[in-house]
Structures are given as C-alpha cells and as structure tokens.
Amino acid sequence: MSLGWHCPTMLIAGHEGLSVWLAEQPDVRTVTVLADPAVAHGEITVLVRAQIAKAGRTDRVLTVAGTGDLxxxxxxxxxxxxxxxxxxxGGGSLLDRAKLAALLGDPAARARLAVAQRGGLTALPHDLRRTVRLVAVPTTLGTGTELSPVACLARDGGKRLVLGNALQPDVALLDPAATATLPRELVAEGVLEVLFRVAGLYVGDHRDLPTEDALAVAMAEAAVRYGNAARDAYAAGRAPDAALRTEIAKLSGLSHQGWSVLGRExxxxxxxxxxxxxAAVCGVRKMTAVAALLPPLWRAVAxxxxxxxxxxxxxxxxxxxRATDxxxxGDPADGIAALIDGWGVGRRIVAPGVAEEVARRSVRAWGSGLPMLGAFRGADIARLVERTQTSGFPVTA
Structure with missing residues (x-):
C-alpha cells in the first residue's frame, strides 16, 4: 500500500492576502523575514513587509548566506x-533552508538529521512538528518547494533529501512581483522542472492509474503550453506577463500535491x-543536469x-x-531534445570523464540495496551519463 501525502499548506494568491491571514493568527506577534540577498530589498520583500506591518506585527529581516549544510x-x-x-x-534553496531552520528548533529533529548515513534520503518521523510557523514566498519557478514535504540539505558536495510532513509550510504565497525580474533561462528551466517531475512519475511507474494519470497528463500538457508561451514571448521581445508566470508558479506547486503522487511507486x-x-560533480545547476540527462534517459526507456x-x-x-505542439x-527522445532546445535550455555538459564519478556517487547515495537505484550497476549509470556529452548545445562545467 502507498500512503498519500498530508497537504496542510494554505495557498494565497497575491501579497494582499498575507495581512488577512495574519489577522487570523493571534498567537503570531513577532515575524522574521528570511530573504535571499538578491531580493532582500526588492519589490516582493517590500510588499510582504508592508502586509506584515498592516497586520500590526513587528518584523526583522535576515539575509541567508552559507553552504546550506546541517x-x-x-x-x-x-x-x-x-x-x-x-x-x-527567495528561490528553492532559500526556501529549503527556511523549512529546515523552522524545524530544527526541535532537539528531536536535530538528533534525527545528525545521524550519519550512507544514503541520500532521510525520512522524518510522522509525529515531528515545527516549533515555528512558516510562510513560503517563492521567487523562482519550478521547484514547488513552497508546497512540498521535501527539502534539500547540502552534503559532501551534493544534496541530501529530507522528507516529512513537518517540512510543509503553513502558507504558500504566490505573487507575480516575486518573479518579475527572473531571467529567461530560469523561466525556461522552471517549466522544464515541472515537466520533468510530472513525466518522471508518469513514465517511471509502469502501472495504469486512470485518475492520477489523467491529472499527470493534464499537468504535462500545461507545462508544454506554458513553456512555449514563454518562448514565444521572448521571441517577440518581451518577458512573459504576470498571468503566465502565475500559472507556471501554480503548476509548480500542484506537481507535488497528493493526487499527482497518490499510489505511485x-x-x-x-x-x-x-x-x-x-549537477554536483560538474558544478552546474540542477536543471542543466536534467536537460542533459532527459533525452538519453528517454532513449533508454524507449x-x-x-x-x-x-x-x-x-x-x-x-x-x-506532441498534440500540444x-x-x-514523433520520437520521444528526439522530441524532448527539440523541446528543450526550443526553450533555450543548454543540455550538453562539456565535462569529459565525469561518468564514472557520477555513477559512483549515484550508487553510493541511492543504490546498493537502496530502493531508488538499487536495480542499477555503476556501469549502467555511467553509460547513461556518457550520452549527455554527445548532443545539444554546450554548457561548460
């Protein structure tokens, strides 16, 4: 039996809703705004702080730096x-750090995360609770961490995945001001991340689940439409408008929610x-690695x-x-490569000789008896990674 996620996060569309929500929280008196340095003085932070003041609360701003480790x-x-x-x-990394910091006021949580382990996944006990309320305001697209029960923790030059309901924020606030200055490549990568997540769940599980499959397909189709709309906007010399960015943000969070993962392996x-x-071995962004890996991965599946x-x-x-575009x-591997290229996401990592190291790390963190990659040998993974070097326009690692 596969358990579904408990999804308690409230979604607020527009910064004005924050003061309304705060007015209904009499136990909240002091507020700390954790901000990415790049947005600490930006429009979205100013708007959020104005709503905190409107609700009669005091606040302070902390900018977050450092490695993101435990x-x-x-x-x-x-x-x-x-x-x-x-x-x-802030972006996904900042929100992950806010989620973890809000949890780690509990000594039990600190003890759980301090346990040494080989694997890359730490599951938190179901009865663990945060000691601090949490509102997440994403300034990037794609990660959906504002609505997910997952956070990434830096470890050994890579990432450790922490999973538990205690990591889900109380509130996710989506506002187009938060993504108004997002660069073109990050908009495209954000949509690709949603498509990768949804398609990975759909294709990776061999079972047919009619309701869940229909939702997954609808989200994947929406991702292609939104990615193409963003591409066309940039081609016309303008950035995607607030409405389109809001839809992409909503889709990002929805791709994590219960019905899209219910019953999946x-x-x-x-x-x-x-x-x-x-990404860790080559020192590139996660979605650069995904873009490089996805065509050969789909070739292996096909x-x-x-x-x-x-x-x-x-x-x-x-x-x-393909009916959407x-x-x-017609070939899935060629098609996803063409889609990625059309969106302007670089997908060939110029880093010869990395395949063995990527394979070694993958097997250590996720294989060798662990359920994520337990069916694979290092040679299988190295062969897949080698194919990321052979096509697409380059991204130098």
Whole structure:
C-alpha cells in the first residue's frame, strides 16, 4: 500500500492576502523575514513587509548566506529563537533552508538529521512538528518547494533529501512581483522542472492509474503550453506577463500535491537521483543536469530498459504532448531534445570523464540495496551519463 501525502499548506494568491491571514493568527506577534540577498530589498520583500506591518506585527529581516549544510541550518534555527513566524522569500534553496531552520528548533529533529548515513534520503518521523510557523514566498519557478514535504540539505558536495510532513509550510504565497525580474533561462528551466517531475512519475511507474494519470497528463500538457508561451514571448521581445508566470508558479506547486503522487511507486522518478549527482560533480545547476540527462534517459526507456520506466507509457504521454505542439518530432527522445532546445535550455555538459564519478556517487547515495537505484550497476549509470556529452548545445562545467 502507498500512503498519500498530508497537504496542510494554505495557498494565497497575491501579497494582499498575507495581512488577512495574519489577522487570523493571534498567537503570531513577532515575524522574521528570511530573504535571499538578491531580493532582500526588492519589490516582493517590500510588499510582504508592508502586509506584515498592516497586520500590526513587528518584523526583522535576515539575509541567508552559507553552504546550506546541517551546521548552517542549525545555526540559522538558533537565530530564530523568539520568533513566532518565519517568512521565507527567495528561490528553492532559500526556501529549503527556511523549512529546515523552522524545524530544527526541535532537539528531536536535530538528533534525527545528525545521524550519519550512507544514503541520500532521510525520512522524518510522522509525529515531528515545527516549533515555528512558516510562510513560503517563492521567487523562482519550478521547484514547488513552497508546497512540498521535501527539502534539500547540502552534503559532501551534493544534496541530501529530507522528507516529512513537518517540512510543509503553513502558507504558500504566490505573487507575480516575486518573479518579475527572473531571467529567461530560469523561466525556461522552471517549466522544464515541472515537466520533468510530472513525466518522471508518469513514465517511471509502469502501472495504469486512470485518475492520477489523467491529472499527470493534464499537468504535462500545461507545462508544454506554458513553456512555449514563454518562448514565444521572448521571441517577440518581451518577458512573459504576470498571468503566465502565475500559472507556471501554480503548476509548480500542484506537481507535488497528493493526487499527482497518490499510489505511485515512491522512487519511480529515477532520473532525478542521477541528475542530482551529475549537477554536483560538474558544478552546474540542477536543471542543466536534467536537460542533459532527459533525452538519453528517454532513449533508454524507449529502447526497452524497463528499469528506467515504461516505453508504452512514455509513447502514450509523448503522443499527448506532441498534440500540444505538432512541430515536435514523433520520437520521444528526439522530441524532448527539440523541446528543450526550443526553450533555450543548454543540455550538453562539456565535462569529459565525469561518468564514472557520477555513477559512483549515484550508487553510493541511492543504490546498493537502496530502493531508488538499487536495480542499477555503476556501469549502467555511467553509460547513461556518457550520452549527455554527445548532443545539444554546450554548457561548460
């Protein structure tokens, strides 16, 4: 039996709703705004702080620096002593750090995360609770961490995945001002991240689940439409408008929610684990690694390697996505490569000789008896990674 996620996060559309929500929280008196340095004085932070003041609360702003490892998360948690509410304003990494810091006021949480382990996933006890309320305000697209029960913790040059309901924020606030200055490549990568997440769940699990599949396909189709709309806007010399950015932000969070993962094999999006290590070894952004990995990954699935996913379901999904954009090639691997290129995301990492190291790290953190990549040998993963070097326009690592 697969358990669904408990999803208690309230979604607020528009910064004005923050003061309304705060007015209904009499136990919240002091507020700390944790902000990415790049947005600490930006429009969205100013708007958020104005809503905090409108609700009659006092606040302070902390900018967050450091490596994002456990020690820095604990140090940040200590700085939150006496705070009733944390408002995180920033991208996925900043929000992950806010989620962890809000949790680590509890000694039990510190003890759990301090346990040494080989694997890359730490599951938190179901009865663990945050000691601080949390509002997440994302300034990037794609991660959806503002609505997810997951946070990434830096470890050994890579990432450790922490999973638990205690990591879900009380409130996710989506406002187009938060993404108004987002660069073109990050908009495109954000949409690709949603598509990768949804398609990975759909293709990686061989079982047909009619309701969940219909939702996954609808989200994937929306991602293609939104990505193409953003591409067309930039081609016309303008940035995507507030309405489009808001829809992408909503889709980012929705791709984490219960009905899209209900009943799925828990670790079926296996490409994520390899992409995580590829990004760490090459020192590139996560979505650069995903863009490089996705075409050869889909080629392996289409060629019948059922460990990576279902060829039948991949072809069915691609048929639906190609109906959204008939100009794309009919072959799924060629088609996803063309889609990524059309969106302007670089997908060839120029880093010869990394395949063995990526494979070693992948097996250590996610394989060798662990369920994520337990069916794979290092040679299988190295072969897949080598194919990221052979096509697409380059991104130098």
């Amino acid at each position: 020690a820095s998360a604990v140090a940040l948690a200590d700085r939150l002593t006496g705070t009733d509410l944390v408002v995180g304003v 828990p670790y079926c999006c296996r490409g994520w684990y390899v992409a995580n290590e590829l 060629d019948g390697d059922a460990r990576w996913g279902s060829a039948r379901r991949l072809h069915a999904l691609w048929e639906r996505l 008939p100009r794309l090639p």
